[in-house]
Amino acid sequence: MESIPRPCFETLKDFALLDPDTLDGELPVVQDFLNRCPVSSLPIKSYMLVKQFLIKHAEPTRYANYRTCTERLLLWSILEAKKPLTDLSEADIQAFMNFCTTPPDSWVADKSCRRFTQGKLRSVVGFNPDWRPYCLIQPATGRNDTRIAYIAGRSGLAIQMSVVASFFLHLHYDDLIAINPARRLHAAGFYTPSLPVHSGANVFTDEEFAVLMLTLSDMADEDIKHERTLLMFASIYYLRLQPSEIDSLGGDLTVSALRLMRDGTYDLVAEKFPGNWAWKIHPEFVANYVNRYRERLGRQFIPLERDHTLLLGKIRGKSSISSGYARALFRTVCQIVIDRLTESGCVVSPNSGFRKATLFWVRETSMHHSARTMEMSDVIRLARKSNAENAYQRFFAWRD
Missing domain, CATH: 1.10.150.130 (Tyrosine recombinase, N-terminal domain)
Structure with a gap:
């Protein structure tokens, strides 16, 4: 049974x-x-x-x-x-x-994954043993390895x-x-959504961010061209990129710059990404998004350090996207989220993050998520181009 x-x-x-x-x-x-x-x-x-x-x-x-x-x-x-x-x-x-x-x-x-194993014949297709009906968006373990x-x-x-x-x-x-x-x-109305309150910081609520990433994954499942969109926003989130950094760093952010560190996180190893910036990239970025993109585009057999695919590359062409294009694409995705929620019978309030957010919210949401599980000193280093007092006020003090 x-x-x-x-x-x-x-x-x-x-x-x-x-x-x-x-x-x-x-x-x-x-x-x-x-x-x-x-x-x-x-x-x-x-x-x-x-x-x-x-x-x-x-x-x-x-x-x-x-x-x-x-x-x-x-x-x-x-x-x-x-x-x-x-x-x-x-x-x-x-x-x-x-x-x-x-x-x-x-x-x-513990993570989003494919439903079935692949096979040329339907008779050999099997279940992905890691798939479950529900999925944690955040890391499955917190401090002290507690689930x-x-x-x-x-x-x-x-x-x-x-x-x-x-x-x-x-x-x-x-x-x-x-x-x-x-x-x-x-x-x-026992299960009507509560109105999200964005007090203290311009961030998505946990529910909103989960819906945003789920929608991006669904878009990529439906049309392979959206794999690039999914990888792009995952990169902005996990690398905690400010919009201005898309212009200054986008042309150098390649898969080959990712290096696995002793603590299980990833760093960016290239001249433009000095180690003292302490990128501290969660391994689920590579496992769930980079590897997914590489597999769907047929690049999974190329070692990471030799894959020079741009994380923020254009759908066509070899150059990086601009911050202006990223902002426009972000607003398009937010509207798709609103449309799909409405189609599903959910009322999207005027105060919803999907109506108010800018691209900057993706980075701020990532920083707030980091502040839940990391020491303050580590979060301050991750903030980049921000002094300790400013980082404290934005990611810690408002919670009190």
């Missing part, structure tokens, strides 16, 4: 090729997983209901978010509740939302509740259920 949650749905490109009414063409590994789930949950029937719902939302602006939310519901129903989706009650939906708030560690991945618990933000729960309500409304309209078990919970 299966107990480990596994991915059930592929990328939009592959999913759109499936027959909504049969299992023809499905990945064998997915079919085998469903057959090993508890029989009482009618896993294949529940899977088909979710699949038919997703077919109606198989477009770039919706699919990724709808897939994430309905897949979590499907897996919880067949593995935890051990009930068919059509048998879930209002109490079950409330239990599921509580589960989404603090899922067990076995359901949470950080996953706690969902209110905006994430609002999106989850909205999609769940939409799914059961779909079943109700198709006469597959007599009562929508999510209707009252959704209408009561």
Whole structure:
């Protein structure tokens, strides 16, 4: 009997090729997983209901978010509740939302990763053993190597509740259920997002930043040209770049400058990046973003120190982007986030960071995240071009 949650749905490109009414063409590994789930949950029937719902939302602006939310519901129903989706009650939906708030560690991945292993034939495609339905955006361990618990933000729960309500409304309209078990919970607004408050610093809330990076990853999954966009903003965040540094350093920021240090972090090794700047780049930047880009562009076999790909390079051409272009692209991405949240039924308030933010917020958010886990002296060095008093006021004093 299966107990480990596994991915059930592929990328939009592959999913759109499936027959909504049969299992023809499905990945064998997915079919085998469903057959090993508890029989009482009618896993294949529940899977088909979710699949038919997703077919109606198989477009770039919706699919990724709808897939994430309905897949979590499907897996919880067949593995935890051990009930068919059509048998879930209002109490079950409330239990599921509580589960989404603090899922067990076995359901949470330490980092974002691919769903399936690659293969030339669908018969040899397998599950990525590291994938889980939920993912920590921050490092999985804090000080003293203690594991950080996953706690969902209110905006994430609002999106989850909205999609769940939409799914059961779909079943109700198709006469597959007599009562929508999510209707009252959704209408009561128990999971509406709280208004973000940006006091003390121009930074994204944890929920907003998680949605921003998830949207960028989804865009890259849907269209390979956005891999460059994802790498670009990941570089700005993890290297803590000010907009002006994009112009002054962008032409020299290459993959080959990254060097693994003894403490597991990365530094930039080149004449323009003196070591006393203490870049202290988190290893998840290389693991999740640099390696992802190199793999999708077919450069994974080139050693890092020999890969001269620009981290802030243009989509076409060999030169670096300008800060002006980066600002314009950032505003475009923020608008895409707003559009997708709105499509998912989430109200994006006038005070949302996505409406107020400038590109500078990406760097400031990174600095504030660093201040949570690093010593003040290290954060002050990371601030670059900022004295100790100024760095203290921006990243520590306002918290009091």
